[in-house]
Amino acid sequence: MSVSDRHDVPPAEHARRNHIGLGRVIVGLGVGLVVPALVGRALRGRHRASAHQKSIRRTRDGAAILGASVLLDSAMEHLRGGFHNRAMYIAPSLAAISVAASLAEPGTGPRENGARAAHAASFVTGLLGLGFHFYNITKRPGGISWNNLFYAAPIGAPGALTVAGLLGLATELIAMRPDDSQRNGRALAGLAGLSLLGETAEVALLHFRGAFHNPAMVLPVTVPPAAALALLHLALRPEARKRRATRALLNSVSVLGLVGTGFHIYGVGRNMGGWSNWRQNVLTGPPTPAPISFAGLGLAGLAALDLLSDAENCNER
Template identity: 50%
Template structure:
């Protein structure tokens, strides 16, 4: 009795370039669709005194002439940039990992397309100085959030159906449980950016009736902790053979704690130490790419065998997720200081 094994003997380089071309085309189409100006009639309301503008929300906040909407737009654009950086990380990481899996399930194309759209939406939001939400950006970000939730379900199923179920072996080498949540983070941060923009002129930015700075800060803290959990599992798989592998599981949790404390504490505080720690966390994401590049070079054949070693890992695009979340945390601190909810 013999088992026949199908081996792909073709050079995969052409497939990689074709995939990149597909992704670039998707991003270009998404950017073109998002280029339409939204809510032109509502954008014009910013030039009208706030007492003459009907409320766009049902939240019982009285207009305040001291509120400068430019700060809210600045924070929203920061969040758009953060969402775009996280989407870029997801786009490249999922493309490599799912290409390695030969796209055995057609659903594996979904995070690539959705993260490309999220990146396009974020680039559009970065350029948008209007003080109203963009409906299509909202839709893309909501789709990204849903994609992450569904993807997590697929990955849980992938681990659970293997022999041994949720054993360490399967948690290490099956579909990574926490990876799809990254695209949900991109959608969450982008959706918050639109909520920060879309408030009645003359009022403090809010999200579902709560101060925007506090909501963004708390959710970003949770995002940091979730990302640390995924990194901790994979670095535990690597037995922390390099002491530098401890950095992304020690510095970001401290950043999450500091940001959470700032979100629950008094507003209008400069909090230089928290800002500094978030910047260091962002730097961890940048330096992580370099450390992972060294890890790829240590595989057999080094970078001369890049088509195989990039797939073998460690994953080059993964660390910048920390940078995106750090940017979101800095935007939250900016909202707390520039537009405090305390009187």
């Protein structure tokens, strides 16, 4: 672009480009925070863990996966909106910090307070985001209507950041209270169950917008609610004989998160130009980072089962 061309660009367009550039920088910094944490965790390696340690690891990994989904999804959606509101920088930034905090070992020295603060900030930011998105819908002509629910800011999306913060805080709590597996397991089962129901409601709305044109679109609105109801039942009555079916459902939910990501990648490729035109199609096609959040919630549910099993074993001893 020549100097004369730059002078012809309206000031609003200059501001929009600057916001988009800053958004890309924030996303880059977020990835820069997450990648070293992943590498560091890989270098620490895996060891044979007890049921309690396994539950800590699964809750932490669930929080990290959910935070990563929010990081990428909010970055893409806010980039599509040109970051026209400066508050749109907050969600991807906090999600990146939340992921880095989740990948740190819980309850280990000075990092503990910093991780707890990051998770609490994610929780609060998600709640504020829910308010922002609700306001975005209600201020449009028609208010709460199908058209606005379909095409305005996704009403339930910020809730994923809230849940990621709660799971991060749960990881710290489980690590600090190893002798309270029964209560922790029931609380975590309730949290994961309610979160799965909320996630399913958001997916149902967007898949309804897509008229369920692919029969596979029915799976994320049937399997996760079944797992959620099973978890909520265990939260009220933690009976051992029902855990095997619940575990199978939760494993299916986790697999569904991976399969759904593949479907969304395929959906982006079906747009004109396919992945060679990725700059446009990843913004207009199905959100590729969204389905993996089911895997994060599935891990949190499995962690709850680990805690309940650990409590039962302790009682038998």
